Amino acid sequence: MEDPRPLLRVGALAKSFGANAVLRGIDLDVRRGERIAILGASGSGKSTLLRCLNFMEIPGSGTIELDGVVLGRPAAGGARAYREPELVPVRQRIGMVFQQFNLFPHMTALGNVMEGPRVVRRMPAAEARDRALAELARVGLAEKADAYPAHLSGGQKQRVAIARALAMDPEVLLFDEPTSSLDPELVGEVLGTIQSLAREGRTMLLVTHELGFAYHVATRVLFLADGRILEQGTPDEVLKAPRMERTRAFIARHQEFRL
Amino acid sequence: MYRWDFAPVLAHADLLAAGLLNTLRVTGTALVVGVALGLALALLRLSRRRLASWPAGFVIEVFRTTPPLVQLFWFYFALPLVAGIEMTPFMAAATTFSIQSAAFFAEVFRAGIASVERGQWEAARAIGMTRPQALRRVVLPQAVKRMIPAFMERAIELMKTTTLVATISYADLLYAANEISQRSFRPLEAFTVAALAYFVVIFAASQAARRVERRLAASGDSTVR
Amino acid sequence: MGHRWDFASVLDNHEALLAGAAGTLRLFAICLALGLALGLLVGLARSARSAWIRLPAGAFVEFFRNTPVLVQILWFYFALPILLPFEVGKLAAAALGISLNSAAFSGEIFRGGIQSIEPGQWEGARAIGMTPAQAMRRVILPQAVRRMLPALTNRAIEIFKMTTLASAIAYVELLQQGRLIASLNFNPIEAYTAIAILFFCCLWPLVRLTYFLERRLARSD
Numbered sequence: 273m274e275d276p277r278p279l280l281r282v283g284a285l286a287k288s289f290g291a292n293a294v295l296r297g298i299d300l301d302v303r304r305g306e307r308i309a310i311l312g313a314s315g316s317g318k319s320t321l322l323r324c325l326n327f328m329e330i331p332g333s334g335t336i337e338l339d340g341v342v343l344g345r346p347a348a349g350g351a352r353a354y355r356e357p358e359l360v361p362v363r364q365r366i367g368m369v370f371q372q373f374n375l376f377p378h379m380t381a382l383g384n385v386m387e388g389p390r391v392v393r394r395m396p397a398a399e400a401r402d403r404a405l406a407e408l409a410r411v412g413l414a415e416k417a418d419a420y421p422a423h424l425s426g427g428q429k430q431r432v433a434i435a436r437a438l439a440m441d442p443e444v445l446l447f448d449e450p451t452s453s454l455d456p457e458l459v460g461e462v463l464g465t466i467q468s469l470a471r472e473g474r475t476m477l478l479v480t481h482e483l484g485f486a487y488h489v490a491t492r493v494l495f496l497a498d499g500r501i502l503e504q505g506t507p508d509e510v511l512k513a514p515r516m517e518r519t520r521a522f523i524a525r526h527q528e529f530r531l
Numbered sequence: 532m533y534r535w536d537f538a539p540v541l542a543h544a545d546l547l548a549a550g551l552l553n554t555l556r557v558t559g560t561a562l563v564v565g566v567a568l569g570l571a572l573a574l575l576r577l578s579r580r581r582l583a584s585w586p587a588g589f590v591i592e593v594f595r596t597t598p599p600l601v602q603l604f605w606f607y608f609a610l611p612l613v614a615g616i617e618m619t620p621f622m623a624a625a626t627t628f629s630i631q632s633a634a635f636f637a638e639v640f641r642a643g644i645a646s647v648e649r650g651q652w653e654a655a656r657a658i659g660m661t662r663p664q665a666l667r668r669v670v671l672p673q674a675v676k677r678m679i680p681a682f683m684e685r686a687i688e689l690m691k692t693t694t695l696v697a698t699i700s701y702a703d704l705l706y707a708a709n710e711i712s713q714r715s716f717r718p719l720e721a722f723t724v725a726a727l728a729y730f731v732v733i734f735a736a737s738q739a740a741r742r743v744e745r746r747l748a749a750s751g752d753s754t755v756r
Numbered sequence: 757m758g759h760r761w762d763f764a765s766v767l768d769n770h771e772a773l774l775a776g777a778a779g780t781l782r783l784f785a786i787c788l789a790l791g792l793a794l795g796l797l798v799g800l801a802r803s804a805r806s807a808w809i810r811l812p813a814g815a816f817v818e819f820f821r822n823t824p825v826l827v828q829i830l831w832f833y834f835a836l837p838i839l840l841p842f843e844v845g846k847l848a849a850a851a852l853g854i855s856l857n858s859a860a861f862s863g864e865i866f867r868g869g870i871q872s873i874e875p876g877q878w879e880g881a882r883a884i885g886m887t888p889a890q891a892m893r894r895v896i897l898p899q900a901v902r903r904m905l906p907a908l909t910n911r912a913i914e915i916f917k918m919t920t921l922a923s924a925i926a927y928v929e930l931l932q933q934g935r936l937i938a939s940l941n942f943n944p945i946e947a948y949t950a951i952a953i954l955f956f957c958c959l960w961p962l963v964r965l966t967y968f969l970e971r972r973l974a975r976s977d
């Protein structure tokens with residue numbers, strides 16, 4: 273029954289910023305319905321990895337394969353060349369939710385969510401509107417449709433941002449620390465929204481420092497260090513019985529102040 | 532003691548009014564063309580292709596760093612010979628001030644576009660927008676709002692600069708004042724009336740601009756210079 | 757577009773150009789010095805406590821910022837002498853117009869610069885017993901000038917460009933000489949192109965300097 277071919281396959285992915293080699297060879301298969309939590313110290317390249325997957329950053333070398341198609345074409349020095357027209361549809365299939373929300377401040381919540389269907393998928397206005405309202409209802413914000421981002425709380429903003437990503441029917445959702453810029457009392461509502469998406473069986477990759485959340489939601493946990501995947505496994509394996517010393521230290525540090 | 536007498540000057544009020552209208556005509560034309568051309572120049576300058584960004588940068592810098600009167604003379608006296616075309620004073624003025632304000636507006640656009648956070652570009656592209664779509668739908672609307680004060684300031688500067696057209700005998704307000712001064716032998720009154728007329732129009736525009744700027748500042752939106 | 761460029765016909769008149777350059781530089785130097793000095797006074801007056809000083813300074817700034825320089829120059833040249841018992845020369849009229857206009861603009865720069873200095877600096881200077889004048893001269897202005905430098909160099913560039921307006925009253929400066937050369941040699945293309953290039957070469961270093969100062973200021977803040 274299960275699709276044997278991974279939806280997303282990353283091979284020997286590397287990325288440097290100048291002399292700073294951030295990713296040094298990442299191999300990763302993502303199957304449909306998988307929910308992968310990515311952990312790692314600050315600066316370990318978690319964001320860079322996610323951003324390479326939807327080409328917010330262009331990978332330095334290695335391959336990214338979406339649904340059996342290797343993206344880009346070979347270029348000099350082991351790198352691959354990517355053309356913008358090829359990447360635009362890929363980004364439509366891979367949604368992203370940012371730490372800073374990045375809502376469009378000059379559009380209402382509804383406008384933000386409609387924008388993709390309307391402008392990118394060229395849906396008729398009425399249809400895009402219905403679709404956007406449905407997505408807002410899914411994240412519990414139907415009554416905020418006409419509010420501008422400036423009048424929404426952080427948690428509400430992030431839920432609108434999630435609705436905006438969902439409105440494009442992405443096959444994979446990338447979350448980069450979706451709750452890190454929220455006040456503690458607002459974290460719950462956003463995690464709740466993500467959890468309900470998990471129950472729908474959506475494929476997602478999630479960078480988070482909420483270990484408890486990762487434990488309950490993820491099907492697999494990766495620990496990134498020095499630009500590589502140092503350890504991976506089920507949440508029980510990685511979070512409860514980490515094999516590597518650095519993973520252990522990281523998890524211990526994240527539980528220090530927990531009551 | 533000199534006896535002021537405005538009557539001979541005011542007898543030619545129609546000339547002054549026609550002059551003011553011509554001043555506004557040049558200003559309006561240069562403003563409309565300048566904004567459109569300025570946006571085009573800014574986009575070319577921001578382009579990653581050297582072949583586009585370099586010439587745009589050159590035009591912008593040349594028109595920002597040479598005196599407008601030199602530009603005007605060049606377009607009025609030199610260009611017709613180079614290109615083999617006829618130039619009326621209005622055409623020369625409209626061309627010069629359009630390109631010149633385009634150069635200034637281009638820098639305003641560039642600063643405005645650069646002031647929009649990177650996250651806005653990224654969010655737009657993450658929902659699959661192309662670069663032009665992201666620019667048109669997400670970045671420019673935000674940039675333009677921040678540029679409003681700089682735009683208005685530039686428009687006012689432009690109106691002042693248009694007085695230069697009097698030197699190539701275009702019948703603007705200043706030219707009309709000069710005419711009247713010679714006809715009525717009342718230079719003091721003629722130039723004083725002209726100065727006051729300019730002051731009233733430009734001061735009103737400045738006040739309006741200031742009010743808009745204050746309102747923008749009160750709404751908490753940032754602006755660019 | 758088949759024009760054969762012939763810059764020799766311009767260079768043959770290098771003496772006229774030199775005279776023009778001297779006129780441009782003389783006018784520029786006068787207007788820069790006068791404009792900035794008066795501007796400082798206006799800026800201080802605009803920051804004064806007494807309304808008797810503040811309001812006239814404000815009116816001066818509003819008037820000169822909101823009228824075109826060319827109108828001012830023509831007014832000083834054609835209109836002012838009627839009120840005065842003596843002639844107003846071309847240099848004087850042009851210098852008056854440009855300097856007063858620049859004083860109004862740089863006055864605003866000085867005022868903004870002075871106001872941008874935190875009140876703590878005033879208090880610190882007063883606390884060690886400085887008079888307000890001493891505090892202004894020794895503590896506030898040195899810091900303010902640093903912040904105002906990009907805007908002031910920009911003003912200098914504007915003044916340099918404005919000197920061409922003196923040609924409207926036939927003051928001998930570069931553009932006026934370009935006009936003369938063009939009419940004597942029937943070579944307006946080369947004459948005006950040469951003048952444009954000359955101005956560009958004079959001003960481009962100043963523009964680069966402004967960019968540099970702006971960047972430095974942006975970094976240090």
Ligand SMILES: Nc1ncnc2c1ncn2[C@@H]1O[C@H](COP(=O)(O)OP(=O)(O)OP(=O)(O)O)[C@@H](O)[C@H]1O
Nearest residue numbers: 289292294312313314315316317318319320321449
């Ligand atoms: N656009 C960029 N230009 C230069 N260096 C960058 C850029 N983006 C990231 N880096 C560098 O790459 C390294 C990894 O950054 P990344 O944001 O991927 O880390 P992270 O694991 O997401 O950290 P955090 O937990 O702090 O978000 C850091 O050293 C960072 O300074």
Ligand SMILES: [Mg+2]
Nearest residue numbers: 318319320449
């Ligand atoms: Mg990160």
